[in-house]
Amino acid sequence: MKSGIAKSPFLWGVTASPYQHEGGYNGEGQPQNNWSDWEASGKVERSGRAADFWNRYEEDFDRAEMMGLSAFRIGLDWARIQPNGPQSDLDGAALDRYADMIRALRERHLEPLITLCHFATPKWLGTDPWLDEQTPILFAAFVRRMLESLNRRLTEKGIAPPIWFITVNEPNMLAACTYNVGAFPAGRRVWWAAALCALQTMLEAHVRVRREVHSLYAEHPDWERPKLTFNTFASDLYWMDKMLLDVLEGARQTHGQEPVLTYLNERYREFTRAYRGMDFPSCGLFAEGVGELIKQIQHGLSQKFLHETTFSRLVPLVRERRDDPVVDYISFDYYDPFLGNAVRLPTLADFRLGRVGLREWLTQSLTTKWWDWSALPRGLRFFVERYAVEYPDMPILIAENGMAERRCPRGEKCNRRGDHQSRSYFIQQHVGEVKKLRAEGLPLVGYFHWSLTDNYEWGTYAPRFGLFGIDFESKNLERVPRDEGGEVPWETYAGLIAGES
Numbered sequence: 001m002k003s004g005i006a007k008s009p010f011l012w013g014v015t016a017s018p019y020q021h022e023g024g025y026n027g028e029g030q031p032q033n034n035w036s037d038w039e040a041s042g043k044v045e046r047s048g049r050a051a052d053f054w055n056r057y058e059e060d061f062d063r064a065e066m067m068g069l070s071a072f073r074i075g076l077d078w079a080r081i082q083p084n085g086p087q088s089d090l091d092g093a094a095l096d097r098y099a100d101m102i103r104a105l106r107e108r109h110l111e112p113l114i115t116l117c118h119f120a121t122p123k124w125l126g127t128d129p130w131l132d133e134q135t136p137i138l139f140a141a142f143v144r145r146m147l148e149s150l151n152r153r154l155t156e157k158g159i160a161p162p163i164w165f166i167t168v169n170e171p172n173m174l175a176a177c178t179y180n181v182g183a184f185p186a187g188r189r190v191w192w193a194a195a196l197c198a199l200q201t202m203l204e205a206h207v208r209v210r211r212e213v214h215s216l217y218a219e220h221p222d223w224e225r226p227k228l229t230f231n232t233f234a235s236d237l238y239w240m241d242k243m244l245l246d247v248l249e250g251a252r253q254t255h256g257q258e259p260v261l262t263y264l265n266e267r268y269r270e271f272t273r274a275y276r277g278m279d280f281p282s283c284g285l286f287a288e289g290v291g292e293l294i295k296q297i298q299h300g301l302s303q304k305f306l307h308e309t310t311f312s313r314l315v316p317l318v319r320e321r322r323d324d325p326v327v328d329y330i331s332f333d334y335y336d337p338f339l340g341n342a343v344r345l346p347t348l349a350d351f352r353l354g355r356v357g358l359r360e361w362l363t364q365s366l367t368t369k370w371w372d373w374s375a376l377p378r379g380l381r382f383f384v385e386r387y388a389v390e391y392p393d394m395p396i397l398i399a400e401n402g403m404a405e406r407r408c409p410r411g412e413k414c415n416r417r418g419d420h421q422s423r424s425y426f427i428q429q430h431v432g433e434v435k436k437l438r439a440e441g442l443p444l445v446g447y448f449h450w451s452l453t454d455n456y457e458w459g460t461y462a463p464r465f466g467l468f469g470i471d472f473e474s475k476n477l478e479r480v481p482r483d484e485g486g487e488v489p490w491e492t493y494a495g496l497i498a499g500e501s
Helices: 018-022 036-041 053-066 092-107 135-155 171-181 191-218 242-253 260-276 285-305 314-320 358-367 379-390 423-439 489-497
Strands: 011-015 071-075 111-115 164-169 227-233 330-333 396-400 444-449 468-470 479-481
Touching: 011 111, 011 396, 018 053, 053 071, 053 092, 053 479, 071 092, 071 164, 071 444, 092 111, 092 135, 135 191, 164 171, 164 191, 171 191, 171 227, 191 227, 191 242, 191 285, 191 314, 227 242, 227 396, 242 260, 242 314, 260 379, 330 379, 379 396, 379 423, 423 444, 423 489, 479 489
Parallel strands: 011 071, 011 444, 071 111, 111 164, 164 227, 227 330, 330 396, 396 444
Antiparallel strands: 468 479
């Protein structure tokens, strides 16, 4: 399979996100986001300084440059830039700092990949912003205003504005973790219907933001043409992953009263046939059986709760400008996408006394296992090929891929992974698969490893994803290369991409 995508430098990168890496949120006098109340109540760990990326970005960029990378993913945080409400002034100091981050990336020949909303939202939006149909309008207005101001700061200094954007990070995971699992803050729990409502609102936000950014950049031809998408958490649950892109494309391709659900059901059948045709290693008959049962339950719930009215705002919005593409490239995050791998019995070790209820404990035990996600690099092929077949010549970017270890109690070092896999081996296998796919002509344009350093993982510091480790109890938050029996992960990553263009 050969791609018609024009050849350009491949984006080998690492990632950071504002709330998880920057630090300085939800304390007195600091930007407040939708996790503020949970932090204050003790339901989650305090984010505190996180990785202190806000103050140490230059040295982290130095590490990325040292590794020979060509890109770096960061976020521009809504809560930090507009902390006081939709009509308030933008925070000039925050914009100056973000402009300096982009300057520092450009000087090191690292292409910025900018996330505009990475799960967290300003506290003033309330606890259920993605159930409010005004949020996409507010978000699009903010993004245009913010980028106009940010890019003016950059161009006045002769620095090229960013062109690669992710509008909304993992809307499928955000909706599921908020309303299905209960792992993220919410004011209401109306389960499946709420998750679907949130998905429509986030997709509407993507469409509106994409239009605003393209309009803004068209007014400034020297800024180049922007490229926008949203990324998903790759999953074999069609109705909580691939459906998101398909519903946008379905709105373009269907007409009048033609039902979008008919289009989606056909795509679901194609996806299922393709999945069953792949020769994946078995995760055990019991786990596969339970995984298949959960998929059928999820399909049944989707058929029950998913209606044409579910997309009552989204479909007309897309059809207003049917000739506009819905994304400029396709992006997904690849961790452990196969539901059969997720099946395990809950353990008491997963029960955080006083922080979650019984339902949350059960669902999170089955679905959230940062440090024990199975590694299946060959699965990358399934998702890349599927998108390449259905969306020919659309560039594809892997926005996140990584593995975690788990911090033991009292900060002791240990590897709690059941497969005892080293981070270096994980990188070799996954980057090797990326290289194979590129060599075969598939339209991959970028791969980003999560993450350069350890970070705050949505309520806890227990999972450790970093190529560089951090002792979060230390004064200086020193970055320490991880040595796994003589193999240093960052050197492994750097070595694998050496000589790439």
